[in-house]
Amino acid sequence: MSADPGRVEGLLRLHAPQVLGALVRRYGHFDLAEDAVQEALLAAAQQWPGSGVPENPRGWLIRVASRRLTDLLRSEEARHRREETAGRLAPRDAFTAPPPGESRAPADDDTLTLLFLCCHPGLAPAAQIALTLRAVGGLTTAEIARAHLVPEATMAQRISRAKQRIRGLPFRQPGAADRDARLAAVLQVLYLIFNEGYTATSGRHLHRADLAAEAIRLARAVRRLLPEEGAVTGLLALMLLTDARSAARTGPHGELIPLDEQDRTRWDRAAIAEGTRLVEEALTQGPAGPYQLQAAIAALHDEAPSAAGTDWPQILALYDVLVARAPEPMAELGRAVATAMVHGPRAGLTEVARLEEGLSGNHRLESVRAHLLEKAGDLEAARAAYRSAAAMTLSIPEARYLRARADRLSP
Numbered sequence: 474m475s476a477d478p479g480r481v482e483g484l485l486r487l488h489a490p491q492v493l494g495a496l497v498r499r500y501g502h503f504d505l506a507e508d509a510v511q512e513a514l515l516a517a518a519q520q521w522p523g524s525g526v527p528e529n530p531r532g533w534l535i536r537v538a539s540r541r542l543t544d545l546l547r548s549e550e551a552r553h554r555r556e557e558t559a560g561r562l563a564p565r566d567a568f569t570a571p572p573p574g575e576s577r578a579p580a581d582d583d584t585l586t587l588l589f590l591c592c593h594p595g596l597a598p599a600a601q602i603a604l605t606l607r608a609v610g611g612l613t614t615a616e617i618a619r620a621h622l623v624p625e626a627t628m629a630q631r632i633s634r635a636k637q638r639i640r641g642l643p644f645r646q647p648g649a650a651d652r653d654a655r656l657a658a659v660l661q662v663l664y665l666i667f668n669e670g671y672t673a674t675s676g677r678h679l680h681r682a683d684l685a686a687e688a689i690r691l692a693r694a695v696r697r698l699l700p701e702e703g704a705v706t707g708l709l710a711l712m713l714l715t716d717a718r719s720a721a722r723t724g725p726h727g728e729l730i731p732l733d734e735q736d737r738t739r740w741d742r743a744a745i746a747e748g749t750r751l752v753e754e755a756l757t758q759g760p761a762g763p764y765q766l767q768a769a770i771a772a773l774h775d776e777a778p779s780a781a782g783t784d785w786p787q788i789l790a791l792y793d794v795l796v797a798r799a800p801e802p803m804a805e806l807g808r809a810v811a812t813a814m815v816h817g818p819r820a821g822l823t824e825v826a827r828l829e830e831g832l833s834g835n836h837r838l839e840s841v842r843a844h845l846l847e848k849a850g851d852l853e854a855a856r857a858a859y860r861s862a863a864a865m866t867l868s869i870p871e872a873r874y875l876r877a878r879a880d881r882l883s884p
Contacts, residue, residue, distance in 0.1 A: 481521045485514050486683045488531045490609045494583025495535050497590070498644040500542055504636040507608065509542035510534070584609060585694045589647050592658040593639055600635040601658040602665065607632050609691070610666035610684065619674050619867065620665060622835075652698070659695065660708050660764065663688050667712050671719065675867035679723055685716050703758030707765035710751035714771035717744035729874040733780035745775045763799040766791055770807075785814040802831040806841060818849040836865035840875055847882065856882040 489510060496506040513534045527533040591605035603621070606612045612620075618628035647655060670684025692709040699705050721735040752772045755765045770791050777783040792808035805828055813821025822845045825838065832838040843858030859879035863872045 481518060481526065483683045484521075484526060484530050485517055485534075486611050487687065488534055489514060489611050490584045490587055490687075491531060492534045492538055493608055494587035494644075496538055496542055497587065498583055500539075500546070501641060501644065502542070502546065503590075503608075503639055504633075505545045506538075506542055507636070509538040509545060512541045513538035583644075585691065585698075586644060586646055588659055588662070588691060588695075589652065589655055590639060590642065590644060591635075592655040592662065593642060594651070594654045596635050596638055598658055598661075600631055600638070601655075602662050603628060603631050604635040604639075605658070605662040606665060606669075609662070610669065610687075612666070612669060616669065616674055620669065656699070656702070656704070660704055663692050663695070664708060664711075664764070667692075667715075671715060672871075673868055677727075677869050679727065679729055679868065679870040680719055682719070685712070685719070688712060689716065701758060703755045703760075704762050704764050706751050706755035706758060707762065707768045710748045710755055711764055711768035711771055713744045713748035713751065714768060714775050717741040717748065717775060723870070727870055728877075729870045731874075732774065737779070740775065745772075748772065749776065761794070761798075763795060763801075763804070766795040766798070767804075770795075783814075785811055789815050802828060802835075803837070806832065806838060810841060810845075813845050813848070818845040821845045822849065834865060836862045836871070836875075839865060840871075843875070843878065847878075852882045855879075 492513065493506060493510045496509060497503055500506055516537055517530075517534060521527075521530075588605060588609050591608055592601045596604065599621070603617055606617045606620070607614065614629050614632060615625050617632075618625040621628065646652070667685055667688035670681045670686070670688060672679060673681050689709070689712050692705070692712055696702075696705045696709055717740050718732070718735060720741065721737065721739040722730055724730055748768065749772050752765070752768045755761075755768065761769075770788050773784050773788050773791075789808070789811040792804065792811050795804050796808050805824070809821050809824035809828065812824050822842065825842050825845065828838060839858055839862035843855050843862055846852075846855035846858055856879045859875045859882070863875035863879070866872050866875070
């Protein structure tokens with residue numbers, strides 16, 4: 474029985490980090506394991522649409538990937554050593570996946586262990602993030618490079634060096650002290666995975682629901698490990714409050730709908746309620762960091778009865794604290810928007826101008842500039858800025874939206 478290609482793609486993205494974790498746990502050899510998983514994914518992508526999805530897709534992928542990894546290991550050594558290695562590392566019952574419809578217990582989830590392995594303190598922060606986005610998030614090297622504003626070749630080298638650094642390290646959950654040393658990188662990686670899922674940097678679709686859902690799942694798992702950690706609680710709250718709007722972000726043909734034009738009756742009220750409760754809890758768990766503050770901003774947006782009823786002065790006050798504690802270009806861009814909503818578009822444009830050096834070539838900066846120029850009544854400049862932003866983005870829905878805004882302002 475054939476299978477829908479979209480469903481196959483979603484299953485492969487869901488299971489890829491779990492399969493990689495299973496292989497690394499048993500075999501080690503992170504780099505070879507990743508190669509084997511990629512070949513198993515390719516085989517599935519070729520076979521499943523025609524033959525149907527197996528009853529146990531993860532088990533199928535693990536079996537195929539483990540066979541390929543055994544072949545790769547054999548090619549690394551002399552024949553007698555290859556045979557000994559293959560015998561020791563043959564897959565056993567530890568590779569069995571749960572029956573259909575059942576999920577593994579969090580303690581047995583290799584993805585979480587893989588996440589902490591990729592964030593090993595022996596790696597530089599940039600390498601931790603890049604490796605985890607590749608192995609756990611399933612992002613391509615090109616997508617990761619765009620997210621970090623570096624050339625693809627540079628990112629490929631960074632990921633390759635990171636794989637070599639963790640080669641041979643034990644595949645197990647770190648102890649408490651080691652875990653704390655990796656937590657900041659873990660949270661940043663989950664944040665980036667979620668962002669790529671919520672607004673894809675390239676492609677035909679605005680939203681990659683599988684990536685966003687996996688980031689939320691992993692954030693929940695980390696919170697079960699560290700329930701008293703405010704940053705973890707804040708990040709989960711931020712994800713839930715942001716993802717709650719996803720159903721209203723696109724129209725019937727996939728077109729982008731901006732926040733102030735969304736049908737708020739389509740927002741997920743259960744997710745908003747949970748996220749709001751978590752924000753309140755996070756703010757009692759020590760000093761508010763970036764995730765708690767961003768979650769509080771998201772809660773104000775979600776609780777507003779309408780775009781006109783949004784508490785922009787309070788949002789601006791939170792952005793002021795956020796930028797003071799964690800100065801970062803995208804946070805400052807958000808503050809520029811809030812400034813415009815409180816003090817007028819010209820004040821916002823002044824803030825945008827200050828960010829040009831740090832966000833040069835970034836389509837979000839240019840799209841904000843276009844929006845503020847339109848609000849200020851400078852339609853010709855706004856039209857040019859919208860078209861400039863459309864040319865910068867690799868997201869087809871975003872490009873279409875920005876071109877449509879430009880066309881709407883045409884004489």
